[in-house]
Amino acid sequence: MAASTGSLASKKAEIVPRAIAAIIDGVIASIGYAILGGILGMIYWRLAIIGWAVAAGFYLLRDTLLDGQSPGKKIMKLQAVNAKTGAKVTQEESIKRNMVPAAGYLLAILNYLPLGWILSIPASLALLAASLYEIWIWYNDRDKEGRRWGDQLAGTIVIALAEKEAEVEEEVGA
Numbered sequence: 001m002a003a004s005t006g007s008l009a010s011k012k013a014e015i016v017p018r019a020i021a022a023i024i025d026g027v028i029a030s031i032g033y034a035i036l037g038g039i040l041g042m043i044y045w046r047l048a049i050i051g052w053a054v055a056a057g058f059y060l061l062r063d064t065l066l067d068g069q070s071p072g073k074k075i076m077k078l079q080a081v082n083a084k085t086g087a088k089v090t091q092e093e094s095i096k097r098n099m100v101p102a103a104g105y106l107l108a109i110l111n112y113l114p115l116g117w118i119l120s121i122p123a124s125l126a127l128l129a130a131s132l133y134e135i136w137i138w139y140n141d142r143d144k145e146g147r148r149w150g151d152q153l154a155g156t157i158v159i160a161l162a163e164k165e166a167e168v169e170e171e172v173g174a
Contacts, residue, residue, distance in 0.1 A: 032055050059101060060102045082155060094154075
């Protein structure tokens with residue numbers, strides 16, 4: 001399906017369903033991190049890093065799961081798609097668009113390094129600044145298509161799935 005960025009932008013997902021989907025995904029990643037990291041950490045504390053790796057991997061690749069949707073997007077009937085073609089996001093696009101949200105899990109690796117907690121302070125401040133910038137762009141709708149920083153980097157957009165299905169039906173019927 002070839003779709004113009006403008007037609008997809010008119011079907012962009014609203015901020016509240018996107019936020020709810022992000023919260024659902026964050027809870028899933030955190031529970032996985034806590035359970036897997038906790039169980040393995042009881043065996044040997046350095047094994048807790050496996051929980052971190054699973055949570056970070058989930059967050060980076062979440063938009064390629066469940067037929068191209070994260071669990072939160074599936075529940076909220078949203079989908080991240082390529083802004084030019086309307087196709088499901090690739091693994092590369094998912095990684096690019098989810099780098100900032102996944103950074104919290106990625107920074108957790110610093111805690112496993114000697115004196116890593118010292119490095120984690122400026123890294124966490126940089127993450128906070130990047131996250132606030134993302135929220136500012138999203139809230140102020142700085143991008144005319146309603147895309148956040150990660151979407152702009154990856155060339156993607158999040159749309160309401162029901163509207164996408166209606167667009168496909170229109171193209172098939174035309």
